[in-house]
Amino acid sequence: MARPDVVVTQQAERYLSYVSPDTGAPPFLLMAQMLGRTPSPSQAEALALARALSGERELDLRPFARLLPPSPPAPTQLTRGVG
Numbered sequence: 001m002a003r004p005d006v007v008v009t010q011q012a013e014r015y016l017s018y019v020s021p022d023t024g025a026p027p028f029l030l031m032a033q034m035l036g037r038t039p040s041p042s043q044a045e046a047l048a049l050a051r052a053l054s055g056e057r058e059l060d061l062r063p064f065a066r067l068l069p070p071s072p073p074a075p076t077q078l079t080r081g082v083g
Contacts, residue, residue: 005055043068 008028032039041049050059061068 005057006053 026034047059
């Protein structure tokens with residue numbers, strides 16, 4: 001039995017008078033390129049999509065380390081506000 005992490009679906013077809021078969025549909029995530037546009041998601045948007053499509057799996061971004069900006073260093077000690 002298949003156990004997909006994510007299922008993306010729409011039910012708008014039932015409201016339309018004609019719908020092209022899925023066999024001729026372009027891949028949704030390539031829609032911008034197919035329309036001649038250059039997709040430019042922010043890093044936060046790209047990571048949000050990656051998290052949404054990864055389901056319960058932990059993201060492993062090591063293969064993309066050279067493409068991502070460096071993370072800020074973790075604080076070495078906790079500080080408290082004076083007040």
